[in-house]
Amino acid sequence: MPTVYVNDKPVEIGTKRLNCVQVAELAGVFVPHYCWHEALSVVASCRMCLVEVGDLKDGKVTMQPRVLPGCQTPVKDGTVIVTGEYDKRDKSLPALAYDPGYTRTAPLGERAKKSQADTLEGLLINHPLDCPVCDKAGECKLQDFSYKYGRSESRMVDVKNTPPNKPQLSSKITLFTDRCIMCTRCVRFTREISGTAELYVSGRGHHEEIDVFPGRPLENKLAGNVVDLCPVGALGSKDFLYKQRVWYLKTVDGVCNRCSTGCSTYVDANKDIVYRIRARHNPEAQGHFICDEGRYGYHHANSGERFVRPVTKSEGKFKPIAWSTLLPQLKQEFADAVTANATGVVAVLSPFLTAEEAFLLGTYFKSLSKDVRLVLGPVPLIGADDTYPKNAKGEPVEPVKFTIRAEKAPNRNGVEAVLKQLQGEVITFASIAKESLSAMWFSGGYPDKSHLDALVPTGWKAPVLLVAQDLLPTVVTASAKYILPATTGFEKDGTFVNHANYVQTFGRAARPPQEARTELQLAFDLLGRKGLVQPGAVRKEMAKAVPFFGALAPETRIALEVAGERGA
Amino acid sequence: MPIAESEVTWVEEAKLGLWEQLYIPALIDGLKTTLSHMVSRKVTEQYPEQEPTMPLNYRGVHRLNRDANGRVKCVACYMCATACPAHCIDIVAAPAPAEWQKDGREKYPETFVIDELRCIYCGMCEEACPVDAIELTTLYDLTGFSREQMVFDKEKLLSVFDTTTQAGTDPVRTQAGKLSVASESPPEQK
Numbered sequence: 001m002p003t004v005y006v007n008d009k010p011v012e013i014g015t016k017r018l019n020c021v022q023v024a025e026l027a028g029v030f031v032p033h034y035c036w037h038e039a040l041s042v043v044a045s046c047r048m049c050l051v052e053v054g055d056l057k058d059g060k061v062t063m064q065p066r067v068l069p070g071c072q073t074p075v076k077d078g079t080v081i082v083t084g085e086y087d088k089r090d091k092s093l094p095a096l097a098y099d100p101g102y103t104r105t106a107p108l109g110e111r112a113k114k115s116q117a118d119t120l121e122g123l124l125i126n127h128p129l130d131c132p133v134c135d136k137a138g139e140c141k142l143q144d145f146s147y148k149y150g151r152s153e154s155r156m157v158d159v160k161n162t163p164p165n166k167p168q169l170s171s172k173i174t175l176f177t178d179r180c181i182m183c184t185r186c187v188r189f190t191r192e193i194s195g196t197a198e199l200y201v202s203g204r205g206h207h208e209e210i211d212v213f214p215g216r217p218l219e220n221k222l223a224g225n226v227v228d229l230c231p232v233g234a235l236g237s238k239d240f241l242y243k244q245r246v247w248y249l250k251t252v253d254g255v256c257n258r259c260s261t262g263c264s265t266y267v268d269a270n271k272d273i274v275y276r277i278r279a280r281h282n283p284e285a286q287g288h289f290i291c292d293e294g295r296y297g298y299h300h301a302n303s304g305e306r307f308v309r310p311v312t313k314s315e316g317k318f319k320p321i322a323w324s325t326l327l328p329q330l331k332q333e334f335a336d337a338v339t340a341n342a343t344g345v346v347a348v349l350s351p352f353l354t355a356e357e358a359f360l361l362g363t364y365f366k367s368l369s370k371d372v373r374l375v376l377g378p379v380p381l382i383g384a385d386d387t388y389p390k391n392a393k394g395e396p397v398e399p400v401k402f403t404i405r406a407e408k409a410p411n412r413n414g415v416e417a418v419l420k421q422l423q424g425e426v427i428t429f430a431s432i433a434k435e436s437l438s439a440m441w442f443s444g445g446y447p448d449k450s451h452l453d454a455l456v457p458t459g460w461k462a463p464v465l466l467v468a469q470d471l472l473p474t475v476v477t478a479s480a481k482y483i484l485p486a487t488t489g490f491e492k493d494g495t496f497v498n499h500a501n502y503v504q505t506f507g508r509a510a511r512p513p514q515e516a517r518t519e520l521q522l523a524f525d526l527l528g529r530k531g532l533v534q535p536g537a538v539r540k541e542m543a544k545a546v547p548f549f550g551a552l553a554p555e556t557r558i559a560l561e562v563a564g565e566r567g568a
Numbered sequence: 569m570p571i572a573e574s575e576v577t578w579v580e581e582a583k584l585g586l587w588e589q590l591y592i593p594a595l596i597d598g599l600k601t602t603l604s605h606m607v608s609r610k611v612t613e614q615y616p617e618q619e620p621t622m623p624l625n626y627r628g629v630h631r632l633n634r635d636a637n638g639r640v641k642c643v644a645c646y647m648c649a650t651a652c653p654a655h656c657i658d659i660v661a662a663p664a665p666a667e668w669q670k671d672g673r674e675k676y677p678e679t680f681v682i683d684e685l686r687c688i689y690c691g692m693c694e695e696a697c698p699v700d701a702i703e704l705t706t707l708y709d710l711t712g713f714s715r716e717q718m719v720f721d722k723e724k725l726l727s728v729f730d731t732t733t734q735a736g737t738d739p740v741r742t743q744a745g746k747l748s749v750a751s752e753s754p755p756e757q758k
Contacts, residue, residue, distance in 0.1 A: 132645030132698045133675040152569045165674075176674075242661040242675050245646045 002077035005056060007089035007109075008096055013075065020051050020070030020081050029083055032116065032145045034123075034231045035183035036071035039288045039401075040192055044072035046123070046183050048145065050115040052082040052108070056096065063102040067115045084113035084149065113149070120150035126161040126206075127232075128178045136233030138246040142181065163209055170218035172238055172292065173227060175210060180234035182208050186226035193289060193401050195389025196220040210234070221404060222388055224295040225288075228278050239296055240276050244268075252509040253280060255496045256294035257352060257447065257489035260407040262498030263290045267298075267490050267509035274298045274490050274510055284502055291404045300447040300488065301510070305472050307485040309515035318483065323517065327525050330482065333465055334368060337439035342371035344438035344463075348429060349419070350377030351409035352445035353519060354494025355503075355549060356535055358411075358418045359542040360523035361443065366422055367527070374419050377443065378429045378455035380408040405499060408451060410489065414497035417548040429455070437463040443519060444470030444477075445486040452476065469519065485516035492518050493535035495552065503549065505539070622706035624740045627689045629707040630682055630720070631728035633700065639668065640726060642701035644677040648693035656686035657693060680722040684710060703739045705732045 001012045006027035013023060019042070024031045034046035049070035054063035056078040063080070070081070080096060086109025098108060123142065131137040166175040187199045187210065198218045202211045212218055218226070227237045246268075254267035256277070264282035268275055277298055279290040300306070310326050311318040337345050347365040349358045365372045386404040387396040419426045433456070440463045446452040449472040462479035469484040470477050477483045489496075491512040495505045512518060517525070521533045543553030587593065613620055622628065633641040644661035662678040663669075694703050705728060712718045720728075732738060 130674070132647065133643045137645075148570065150569065162672075242644070242663060245650070247650065248646075 004075045004077075005080045005096060007081070007083060007086050008093045009090060018075055020053065020068075020073045020075060020079075021049050023075050023079075024051070024070065024081060024083060029085060031070050031083055032141075032149060033071055034141060034181060035185060037185055037188075037229065037288075040185060040188045042072050043184060043188070044069040046181065047119045048116060048123075050112055050119065051084075052112050054080040054082070054098070054102075056080050059097055061096045061098045063099055065102075067111050082108050082112065084109055084116050086112075116145075116149045117151055120146055121154070123181045124150070124154060125156050126178065127181065128160060128162065130179070134176070134179065134233040135236050135241060135246070136179075136230075140233060141231035161206065166211070167238075168217070169212055169235075170223060172296070173218055173223060174236050174238055174241065176234050176236060177209055179232050180210055181232055182210075183231060184210075185229040185231070186210060186235055189226055189229055190218070190220070190223075193225070193389060194220045194222040195391060195397055196394075197392070198223075199226070220390075221291050221293065221386065222289060222402060224292045225279065225290070228289075237276075244270055244275050249275060250509070252507045254490065254509060255285075255410065255504045255506040256290060256297070257410040257496070258294045258297040258408060259291075259405040260409060260412060260499040261286055261403060261405050262410055262496050262502065262504055263294055264504065265290060265294065269490070269509040272510040274301050282504075285498060285504060287402065289402055291402070293404065297447060298488075298490065300471060301490055303472065306513065307470065307472075307477075307483055307516075308513040309485060311483045313481050321482075323515075323525075326482065330467065331526060334439060334441075337465055338368045338372060341438055342369040343373070344436075345369075345372045345440070346375050346427075346432055346437055347372065347441040348375045348377045348443060349415050350443050350445050351379050351412040351415055352377075352447070352489070353411065353415060353443055354489075354492060354535075355411065355414035355418060355497065356494055356538040356542055357443075357492075357519040357523060358415045359422075359546065360520060360527065360538060361441075362418055362422045364523055364526045365441065373427055373432070374423050375427045375429055375432055376412070376415055376419060378452060379412050380446075380448075380451035380455060381406050382408050382451070407499065408448070410498070411496040413499070413501055414495060414503070417497065418542075418546060421546040421548070430457070433457050433460055436461065439463055439465035440467070442466060442468045442470075442476050442480070443486070444468065444474065445488070445519075446470060446472070446474065447488065449474045469522075484522070485513060487512040487516060487518045492520065494520075495539060495549070503552065505552070616709075622708060624706065624737065626706045626708065626739075627691045627704040629684065629705055629710055629728055630687075630693070630725055631703055631705050631732055632680060632722060632725040633703060633729055634726060637671075639673075640677065640680070640701070640722065641699055642677050642680060643673070643699055644675050644680075645698060647696040647698060648702050651692040651696035652687075653690060653692060654686050654688045656683040657681070658683075677722060680725065682720050682725065683718070684720055685715060685718045705739055706737050707732070 001014065003010045003012050004023050006024050006029050009027045011023055011027045021031045021033055021036055031049045031051060033049040035043050036049060047069060050067040051070040052063060053068050053073055054061045061080050124146065127142065131143065134140070137143065161178065163177040165177055169175045182201070184201060187201060190199045191197045198212050198216055198220070199210055200213065202209050224237060227235050248270045249268035250270065252267045252269070254265045254277070256263040256265050263286040264280040266278040266280050268278065277290070277295050279288060281288050309320050310323060312321045312326070334345065347361060349361060362374050365374060384406050387400040388402040389397050391397050416426050444452060452474045456475050464481070466480045467482045467484065468477045468480035469486045471486045471488060490509045493506070493508050495503060497503050518533070520535060520538060524533050540553040543549045635641045644659055646659055649657040649659055658681045659677050660679045661675055664673040664676040668676065689704065691704050707728065
């Protein structure tokens with residue numbers, strides 16, 4: 001088995017093609033880097049990942065006489081890597097037989113350490129150090145690495161370069177030109193991932209700047225990723241500019257709820273307000289990046305139009321009603337409707353519900369009568385799947401690196417799996433829209449109300465008893481008897497199943513409005529269950545009841561593995 | 569740079585002998601102080617008829633400093649709000665007006681509110697400020713008829729600056745370190 005030694009620690013690499021930075025990570029050693037990114041090509045321009053490299057042959061290590069950029073140096077069997085953190089190595093491991101001529105001039109790791117400190121000094125020559133007004137401060141790689149690997153003083157005595165800022169770069173992104181360290185991650189992203197190639201480097205040497213071509217601003221559906229990619233505060237999101245300091249934000253692992261790709265995200269919130277969505281690396285869901293629809297698709301959660309308390313229609317007007325009076329009333333009215341005509345009662349479960357919510361709401365309505373039908377809510381389909389990279393003409397190019405899907409709902413597959421289990425078939429909303437029904441429970445949660453408005457056929461006649469649960473006013477809520485506030489995908493724990501049946505659970509980033517109840521809480525209330533609502537417990541219950549979700553509970557997961565099924 | 573292990577000096581607590589453990593020397597020390605006060609000159613200040621002059625490093629009501637152009641010096645970095653142990657500072661930041669941006673000001677506080685009732689006057693805010701924009705003044709007799717009156721906004725804090733500057737009671741800088749480049753260059757260097 002090919003073995004590489006990182007600070008004397010042997011790492012077996014198998015058949016993988018890795019560079020020094022990746023191997024060091026396998027060995028648990030972090031090699032700092034700016035320009036290198038797993039998903040982008042290698043340029044080795046920042047010189048932050050400099051390491052000492054040698055070769056182990058016949059039990060002796062021959063070191064190369066100079067430091068090499070780790071990101072650009074591939075490893076093979078017998079490669080020896082010494083990083084700047086050699087003095088922090090695991091000293092219980094036996095040291096390799098290094099060439100005494102090499103260690104005589106400088107101790108091991110000293111060359112790399114000094115090179116990194118020198119690199120940082122060079123990067124900071126023209127950096128303005130305006131950290132107090134920079135949005136990146138707190139999560140800035142230049143701050144972190146300067147602190148850890150740099151020097152505390154600058155020897156620079158000349159006046160710094162101060163090129164003007166470029167807020168005209170894009171409608172969503174601004175460039176603080178003087179903060180840039182020319183890692184060119186953003187340029188490579190637009191060339192290799194989005195393929196739109198808006199950004200380029202103008203000038204040479206001291207005068208290098210990131211810029212766009214005249215009349216072609218940085219406007220593509222993946223553009224927001226360059227802000228995440230920027231290791232310093234040069235590229236800033238106008239959406240988040242000066243909104244919060246990053247150390248106030250609490251980060252929760254989320255799942256994007258704007259399309260069926262189901263991208264893994266970080267949801268950054270403070271005091272129950274979501275301020276920012278970032279991409280979370282997940283090779284099984286989407287990879288490294290997210291699209292701008294998802295990145296900026298959280299504003300509905302902070303919208304002033306949202307329903308925040310239950311209301312009921314009386315004399316043509318909606319008036320607030322207390323949960324304590326509303327819940328028994330709802331139960332009674334649905335029980336009456338079921339006794340009168342069970343086939344006239346439907347529960348519409350939206351593809352924006354989590355699987356747990358769909359499961360528990362569905363269980364409630366099936367417990368009223370077997371003839372109550374569970375219906376999959378309208379699934380918005382907008383245009384066609386949009387794949388990246390694109391070529392100069394805007395046509396998609398193979399191989400596809402990112403897909404924005406036409407299906408603008410996160411959990412159609414999850415709700416369908418629940419429906420198939422509870423009633424054996426999936427009934428679509430379109431098939432029951434023409435029927436005259438006596439009662440309907442409509443759970444919505446559509447972040448974009450125009451999506452739902454477009455899917456409800458014109459001339460749709462609402463049943464007399466229509467309970468609509470949604471975030472924003474739509475055609476459905478307009479004709480409802482009761483409107484209940486819904487919660488967004490950031491305000492609950494749950495499980496989404498993406499287009500490829502990949503199951504992801506996510507956590508709650510913010511609390512819902514004070515008087516709102518989550519769909520799961522509501523299902524608990526309707527079922528008459530007592531106690532605290534614990535999504536984790538419901539998830540286990542669902543995993544036992546619905547084989548599709550079997551892998552979500554430890555006991556059933558083992559049973560599935562024994563039976564040879566992959567499950568969710 | 570993180571502090572290296574070699575730069576850290578560990579200090580051990582002094583070991584007490586039998587004589588110190590009896591606490592008699594500490595008792596005598598304390599009594600000495602008491603007795604010296606009994607025989608020294610008596611100081612009684614007739615407050616409020618006679619108002620004391622506070623030392624210039626006294627920590628009273630805050631002020632927000634103005635720059636050379638009379639604009640608020642604060643760059644809305646939230647360092648004071650982060651350092652504040654009482655969470656009494658609330659800032660809303662915004663991009664600076666176009667006119668200010670010509671002078672390199674990118675960010676400014678749209679609102680800057682200090683709840684003077686919550687404040688514990690520890691001075692952490694002025695210590696944290698990278699641009700010397702917030703300072704604690706010698707004003708100590710802070711009164712108001714309601715809680716709302718004691719919540720000072722940006723205008724009120726700037727007016728404290730005007731009052732103290734006119735009265736010649738500018739506080740002394742408690743931190744002698746170099747200011748951040750986000751601040752304008754200090755006047756004496758011009």
